[in-house]
Amino acid sequence: xxxxxxxxxxxxxxxxxxxxxxxxxxxxxxxxxxxxxxxxxxxxxxxxxxxxxxxxxxxxxxxxxxxxxxxxxxxxxxxxxxxxxxxxxxxxxxxxxxxxxxxxxxxxxxxxxxxxxxxxxxxxxxxxxxxxxxxxxxxxxxxxxxxxxxxxxxxxxxxxxxxxxxxxxxxxxxxxxxxxxxxxxxxxxxxxxxxxxxxxxxxxxxxxxxxxxxxxxxxxxxxxxxxxxxxxxxxxxxxxxxxxxxxxxxxxxxxxxxxxxxxxxxxxxxxxxxxxxxxx
Amino acid sequence: xxxxxxxxxxxxxxxxxxxxxxxxxxxxxxxxxxxxxxxxxxxxxxxxxxxxxxxxxxxxxxxxxxxxxxxxxxxxxxxxxxxxxxxxxxxxxxxxxxxxxxxxxxxxxxxxxxxxxxxxxxxxxxxxxxxxxxxxxxxxxxxxxxxxxxxxxxxxxxxxxxxxxxxxxxxxxxxxxxxxxxxxxxxxxxxxxxxxxxxxxxxxxxxxxxxxxxxxxxxxxxx
Amino acid sequence: xxxxxxxxxxxxxxxxxxxxxxxxxxxxxxxxxxxxxxxxxxxxxxxxxxxxxxxxxxxxxxxxxxxxxxxxxxxxxxxxxxxxxxxxxxxxxxxxxxxxxxxxxxxxxxxxxxxxxxxxxxxxxxxxxxxxxxxxxxxxxxxxxxxxxxxxxxxxxxxxxxxxxxxxxxxxxxxxxxxxxxxxxxxxxxxxxxxxxxxxxxxxxxxxxxxxxxxxxxxxxxxxxxxxxxxxxxxxxxxxxxxxxxxxxxxxxxxxxxxxxxxxxxxxxxxxxxxxxxxxxxxxxxxxxxxxxxxxxxxxxxxxxxxxxxxxxxxxxxxxxxxxxxxxxxxxxxxxxxxxxxxxxxxxxxxxxxxxxxxxxxxxxxxxxxxxxxxxxxxxxxxxxxxxxxxxxxxxx
Ligand SMILES: Nc1ncnc2c1ncn2[C@@H]1O[C@H](COP(=O)(O)OP(=O)(O)O)[C@@H](O)[C@H]1O
Ligand SMILES: [Mg+2]
Numbered sequence: 058x059x060x061x062x063x064x065x066x067x068x069x070x071x072x073x074x075x076x077x078x079x080x081x082x083x084x085x086x087x088x089x090x091x092x093x094x095x096x097x098x099x100x101x102x103x104x105x106x107x108x109x110x111x112x113x114x115x116x117x118x119x120x121x122x123x124x125x126x127x128x129x130x131x132x133x134x135x136x137x138x139x140x141x142x143x144x145x146x147x148x149x150x151x152x153x154x155x156x157x158x159x160x161x162x163x164x165x166x167x168x169x170x171x172x173x174x175x176x177x178x179x180x181x182x183x184x185x186x187x188x189x190x191x192x193x194x195x196x197x198x199x200x201x202x203x204x205x206x207x208x209x210x211x212x213x214x215x216x217x218x219x220x221x222x223x224x225x226x227x228x229x230x231x232x233x234x235x236x237x238x239x240x241x242x243x244x245x246x247x248x249x250x251x252x253x254x255x256x257x258x259x260x261x262x263x264x265x266x267x268x269x270x271x272x273x274x275x276x277x278x279x280x281x282x283x284x285x286x287x288x289x290x291x292x293x294x295x296x297x298x299x300x301x302x303x304x305x306x307x308x309x310x311x312x313x314x315x316x317x318x319x320x321x322x323x324x325x326x327x328x329x330x331x332x333x334x335x336x337x
Numbered sequence: 338x339x340x341x342x343x344x345x346x347x348x349x350x351x352x353x354x355x356x357x358x359x360x361x362x363x364x365x366x367x368x369x370x371x372x373x374x375x376x377x378x379x380x381x382x383x384x385x386x387x388x389x390x391x392x393x394x395x396x397x398x399x400x401x402x403x404x405x406x407x408x409x410x411x412x413x414x415x416x417x418x419x420x421x422x423x424x425x426x427x428x429x430x431x432x433x434x435x436x437x438x439x440x441x442x443x444x445x446x447x448x449x450x451x452x453x454x455x456x457x458x459x460x461x462x463x464x465x466x467x468x469x470x471x472x473x474x475x476x477x478x479x480x481x482x483x484x485x486x487x488x489x490x491x492x493x494x495x496x497x498x499x500x501x502x503x504x505x506x507x508x509x510x511x512x513x514x515x516x517x518x519x520x521x522x523x524x525x526x527x528x529x530x531x532x533x534x535x536x537x538x539x540x541x542x543x544x545x546x547x548x549x550x551x552x553x554x555x556x557x558x559x560x
Numbered sequence: 561x562x563x564x565x566x567x568x569x570x571x572x573x574x575x576x577x578x579x580x581x582x583x584x585x586x587x588x589x590x591x592x593x594x595x596x597x598x599x600x601x602x603x604x605x606x607x608x609x610x611x612x613x614x615x616x617x618x619x620x621x622x623x624x625x626x627x628x629x630x631x632x633x634x635x636x637x638x639x640x641x642x643x644x645x646x647x648x649x650x651x652x653x654x655x656x657x658x659x660x661x662x663x664x665x666x667x668x669x670x671x672x673x674x675x676x677x678x679x680x681x682x683x684x685x686x687x688x689x690x691x692x693x694x695x696x697x698x699x700x701x702x703x704x705x706x707x708x709x710x711x712x713x714x715x716x717x718x719x720x721x722x723x724x725x726x727x728x729x730x731x732x733x734x735x736x737x738x739x740x741x742x743x744x745x746x747x748x749x750x751x752x753x754x755x756x757x758x759x760x761x762x763x764x765x766x767x768x769x770x771x772x773x774x775x776x777x778x779x780x781x782x783x784x785x786x787x788x789x790x791x792x793x794x795x796x797x798x799x800x801x802x803x804x805x806x807x808x809x810x811x812x813x814x815x816x817x818x819x820x821x822x823x824x825x826x827x828x829x830x831x832x833x834x835x836x837x838x839x840x841x842x843x844x845x846x847x848x849x850x851x852x853x854x855x856x857x858x859x860x861x862x863x864x865x866x867x868x869x870x871x872x873x874x875x876x877x878x879x880x881x882x883x884x885x886x887x888x889x890x891x892x893x894x895x896x897x898x899x900x901x902x903x904x905x906x907x908x909x910x911x912x913x914x915x916x917x918x919x920x921x922x923x924x925x926x927x928x929x930x931x932x933x934x935x936x937x938x939x940x941x942x943x944x945x946x947x948x949x950x951x952x953x954x955x956x957x
Contacts, residue, residue, distance in 0.1 A: 110631075137815070186670070199905040207900045211827065214893060218587040222834055225580040229845045232577070288818075324576075385953070394859050395949035415863065422861020431955070433856035437569045450862050494860070 086147040087122030093290060094139040095124045110152050117151040119143065129293045131201060163187075220313050227317035230262060231255050231325060242330035252326045259318020266314065267307040274298055274306070340403075341501055341533050342368040342391060347400035349386050349556075360386040362556040363400070368502065368535055373528040375544045376537045378553030384537040385506055387553070391535065392425055392504045393417050405501055422451055426495030428505035432487040434479035440466060440490045441475040447497045465493035469523060485516035492523060496532070503527070505536040509543065521546060567874040570846070577842065582882045584838045588831040589886025589928050594894045594914060595828035596924040599821050601915035606813050609910055610806045612746050615651070615682040616787045617794070618809065619777035620802045625812060626776045627657055627747070633801055636759075636774030640677070642797075643779055648790060650782045653680025654759055654774035658766045662710055662755075663719040663734070671706060672754045673720075674745070675762025675774075682746075682778040684756060689714040689741030696760050699740035706753040707742060714739050720755070722765035733765045750902075750909040777801075820901075820913065832931050835882075839875050839935035847871060847939040854943050855951035864944045871940035872933055879932025883925060890924075891916060 088108075090100055100106075102121050109115035127133075127140065149157065165174055171189035178187035188196075234255060241251050278296035285295040344366040351358040360383045368374055376384050389395040391402055393409045402409045404424060409417060421427075434443045444462040453461070466475050469489040479487060488508060495503050508524075509517035521543055528534050528548075536543060544550050552559045571578040619639065621631035633639070636654040643652035653676060660673035674683055678692040684701065692698045700718060702710070712718060721734040737757060745754050763769045779794070781787050787805050794803045804812075814821070847854070854867055894914035901913045 196905070203901065203904050207897065210897055210900055211823075214587065214591055215827075215830075218584065218591065218831075218834060221580060221584040221587055222838060225577070225584050225838060226841055228577060228580060229841060233845055233848070235849075389949045389952075392859070394952070418858070418861055418863050420861070421859065422863075425861070427860050429856070429952070433852065433859075433952075433955075435853060435857075437566070437573055446857075446862070447860055450866060498861075 085118055085120040086143060088119040088147075089123040089125050089142040090121050091140045092124055092126050094141065095121070097139070100124070108151055117147075119147070129291050131293055216309070219310075223310060223313045224317040227259055227262070227314055228321040231259065231318060231321035234258070235325060238325050239330045248326040252322050255322035255325065256315070256318055259314055259322070260311075263311050263314025263318070267310050270310065271303055271307060274303075339370050340367050341370045341372075341405055342366070342535070343403040344387075344391060345401050345403070347387065347390055347402070348398045349383070349390060349395070350398045360556055361390070361397070364553075364556075364558055365400075366391075366551065366558070368533065370501075370533055371528070371531060373524070373534045373546075373548040374536070374551060375547035375549065376535065376551045376553060377539070377544050378559075382553040383556040384553055386556075388504050388506050388535065388537050391502075392427060393421055394427075422447055423498045424501045426497075426500035426503035428488070428491050428495050428503065428508045430507040430510040432479075432484070432491045432511070434487055434490055434494075436478065436480045439476050439478055440471060440482065440486075443479060443490055444493045444497055447494060451498050453498075461497070462493070465496055466490070468496075469493045483516070484512050485519055488512065488516075488520055489523065492520075492527075496527075500532075502533045502535060505534070507537055507539060509538070509540050518542070564873050564877060566870060567877045570874060571877060574846075578878070581838055581842050581878055582885060585835055585878060585882025585932070586885035586889055588834040588838070589883045589924070590890035590893055592828050592831040592835075592928060593887060593890030593921070593924045594897060595824040595831065596920045596927075597890075597894055597914040597916055598897075599824040599828070600917070600920055601913055602817050602820060603810050603814055604915050604917065605912040607806060607810045609746060609908060610809060612910075613682045615778040615780045616784065616806050617779040617781065617791060618804050618806075619779065619794070619798065620775070620804065622800055622802050624802060625804075625809065630658075632656065632773040632775055633777065635772050636777060637772050639777055639798065639801070640680075643777070643794075648782055648786055649779060651680040651780040653677040653682065653778050655681075655683060655776045655778065656759055656762050656766070656773060657775045658722075658762065660755065660762070660765060661721050661724070663721055664710070668721070668724075669709060669753075671709075671720075672748075672752060673762055673765075674754060674756040675759040675766075676756060677759055680778070680780075682780075684743040684745050687742045687744055689739070691741060692756070692758060694758065696758055696764075697737070698758050698761075700737040701741050701743045701756040702739055703743060703745050703748060703752065703754045705748075705751045706755050707739075709753045712739055714741060718755075720757075720765060722762075723767070735761060735765055737761070746910055747908045749906050752909075832927065835879070835928065836931050836935040839878055839932055840938055842878070843871055843875055843936050843939035844942065846874070847943045850943075851946055851951050852955035854946045855948045855955065858946065858948045859952060867943050868940040871943050872936040875936030875939075876929070876933045879929055879935075883928045883932070886928075887921070887925075 085105065088106070094100070100121050102124060104121045106119050106121065107115045108117035108119050125142070143151075145158070163174075165171060171191065175187040175189050175192075238251050238255070242248075275298060278298045281296040282294060286292065344364055347361050347364040347366075348359070349361040351360055364383075364387055366387075376387065378384055386395070390397050393402070393404075393412075396410065404420065407420070409420070412420060435446070438446065441459070441462045444465055445458045448458045448461065463472065463475060466472050469492055471486060471489055471493070474482065474486060474490075479490065482490065488511075492503075492508075495505075505524075509520050512520065517540060521540070524534060524536065524543070525546060534547075536547065538544060618626050619633065620626050621629070621633050624631050633654075636656075640652050640654050643649055655677075656675035658673055658675075660671050661668040662671055663669075676683060676692075678694055678698070686701075687704075692701060700720070702712065707713060710718065716739050717736055718739065719734060719736050723733045743756065745752070745756070748754050759774070760769065763771075763773060767773055779790075781790050787807075791803055791805045791808070857867060858864070894916065898912055898914045902909070902911060
């Protein structure tokens with residue numbers, strides 16, 4: 058997977074760090090090391106490193122000035138990349154590429170629209186392209202849009218499957234009462250009373266089922282988060298069960314349960330009691 | 338006459354809410370080959386219980402049943418099942434046919450279970466349906482038959498594997514007088530053709546026609 | 561009459577109930593099939609893509625994956641020449657990938673350019689026109705999106721420029737090349753405007769040619785079985801570059817897309833659970849309704865085995881029919897889901913997440929059949945332990 062647009066800090070990614078305990082010199086360039094990398098290489102503040110852009114050109118030396126925790130970034134979790142940060146002139150010297158950068162950050166005067174500013178820059182640009190931050194943000198969130206579209210599609214399939222399941226179970230549940238309904242009809246209980254009783258039973262089952270389902274979902278969500286946080290070494294949230302989601306699911310299952318229960322109960326009370334009893 | 342079915346001092350207790358119901362209090366009985374025996378008695382006197390023990394459907398609390406020299410309590414569950422399949426025929430008050438099957442398929446069922454091959458099965462099922470007077474109904478589903486017709490299919494089913502004894506529990510209990518008469522005639526014809534019959538009944542006509550009448554009262558044979 | 565025919569008859573007697581169950585099983589089976597396709601499909605599709613032209617190994621800058629960064633290998637020609645002398649190797653070719661610009665009037669159009677060695681290329685399939693000849697100035701190949709963007713076709717001449725210097729507002733390098741052919745680039749994402757030319761042309765356009773840079777060197781061994789050994793040997797011989805076999809790359813990719821695989825396991829298991837629950841519920845209730853029938857069968861001498869077999873056969877019949885419907889549904893939903901996932905930015909258009917393979921289909925079918933049949937175990941056990949006398953008596957009330 059690769060992007061044709063020359064992307065951002067890629068030169069930084071290529072930097073390799075190798076530990077070389079050396080007497081700490083006063084004027085070595087300081088570098089900040091990502092916590093995981095520091096952990097993997099057992100680095101502490103004050104350690105000295107040899108640095109280079111390739112294994113055959115480990116020309117630079119730096120001293121660990123800080124160990125930092127990167128901001129959790131969903132785009133990075135599946136990658137094995139490790140990061141260090143250093144001052145731009147130090148990196149440029151290390152790469153042998155003086156006065157070259159991947160991108161500039163530009164702050165606009167208040168009141169100037171980023172889109173029109175970028176367009177103006179592009180008109181006079183040569184060898185670079187200006188993007189409003191919003192465009193970059195939307196570009197880099199594209200992956201997550203795709204993932205969430207995928208999740209939505211899966212959710213639709215799941216909802217269809219569980220709706221069918223619910224209809225089926227409700228139908229069976231009500232049909233279990235076939236004999237009782239027949240007896241009640243024989244002794245003269247009104248259809249409406251039987252229908253009400255069956256519907257009440259369906260409603261109780263639907264409510265209980267929703268409660269158990271919500272509890273299960275919360276537990277599964279917590280387990281998912283715990284698992285993936287450990288798996289990807291990140292503080293990101295993977296499963297987010299909002300009150301809105303709970304409300305939607307409960308409302309849907311209640312509605313489906315009641316509709317299915319009502320349909321099945323209706324079918325039952327309309328059948329002749331002799332047929333219910335198994336004769337006729 | 339050779340004894341086909343022997344019951345020795347049969348007892349059956351049912352535990353009921355801490356108390357014990359003594360359904361049978363020591364019943365001894367002998368049915369010979371070719372007999373037509375009617376068991377009569379008031380409701381609750383233990384007739385059905387006795388029939389179930391004779392047929393190996395249930396096991397006695399004490400006592401023993403012997404069929405053609407085989408003690409039923411000596412058999413494993415599988416052997417007992419096999420014995421019910423091949424040596425006994427059952428007719429129930431409520432017919433108990435399989436509703437998804439046709440008349441012929443209901444009659445074929447015990448033969449299929451006994452491993453009789455398809456063509457042979459079909460021929461014998463047709464013969465039996467013909468015998469009970471339902472030749473033209475062989476492809477009707479059980480649910481499409483009248484009560485009397487269902488009972489005749491049930492009798493044909495009971496005869497399928499040429500049993501040593503046919504046991505029937507109130508076979509006319511669900512039928513009107515005229516239809517019951519047809520079943521009684523069928524039983525008479527069966528017995529005349531050599532089938533050994535033990536029939537539990539409330540029907541005075543049946544008791545009058547049977548060769549032997551066994552009276553039951555309170556879980557015991559009276560007289 | 562067989563047990564299966566009997567089971568089908570029974571199911572047909574309750575059309576609404578059976579229909580709903582079948583629908584449920586079909587949706588669950590479709591989901592299962594999709595998830596089985598997803599779990600193995602990613603690796604398979606990636607591997608097929610990488611092996612598309614038979615090159616089993618890649619040399620890339622140390623610590624990087626092919627085209628994952630802008631880093632390059634220096635002195636590529638020397639490495640390629642050394643590789644081509646290896647008797648175990650059939651072919652080796654260097655590739656450089658970078659952005660390039662086409663000049664049209666005053667404006668510059670940004671393109672992606674591949675520089676390659678036509679005699680050993682792993683990147684494209686020729687669609688129309690002629691292939692590149694070796695040697696500088698041989699011309700340029702266009703992808704369909706590039707042709708559209710440039711408004712150019714076979715025989716047209718393009719002005720391509722590189723090494724833009726913003727300070728003096730000039731391009732340090734420029735070149736006029738004739739379009740020779742139209743190609744499909746194997747690793748391009750949908751709509752990517754890519755052009756291809758001989759490596760030395762692109763090196764001159766993008767950097768100082770003396771550095772002889774390449775993004776990747778592709779290597780083809782004569783025998784697949786020799787690849788693991790060759791990878792080890794090449795790693796020892798070229799310690800300053802990354803040597804990866806297709807299997808290595810697939811493994812890395814596997815790690816990156818671990819989420820989808822785990823999702824597929826979880827959702828696949830859920831589908832199985834739903835199937836089992838549906839069938840078990842249906843059969844349990846059906847057995848409950850039929851206890852009298854079962855007791856009768858046992859009374860007239862039908863064995864426990866036959867009774868159990870009947871219940872299991874009913875579960876199997878449901879599974880087979882529902883699963884059969886599910887296959888069609890699954891293939892349709894897989895196409896829909898694949899269309900969503902393949903719109904990932906930067907993903908090669910030729911890539912698929914859901915790959916229908918006979919093996920996957922067979923596996924899904926087998927697992928479904930097994931679990932569907934096992935779902936009948938509990939109701940079958942209920943049927944088997946039905947007490948005969950008591951049930952017959954209860955039925956008579
Ligand atoms: N499963 C049972 N549990 C408790 N009591 C039973 C059971 N089966 C039969 N009985 C009792 O045993 C007695 C005999 O019943 P049964 O054999 O059905 O009589 P009959 O067929 O002569 O009407 C009755 O008092 C009945 O209540
Ligand atoms: Mg009785």
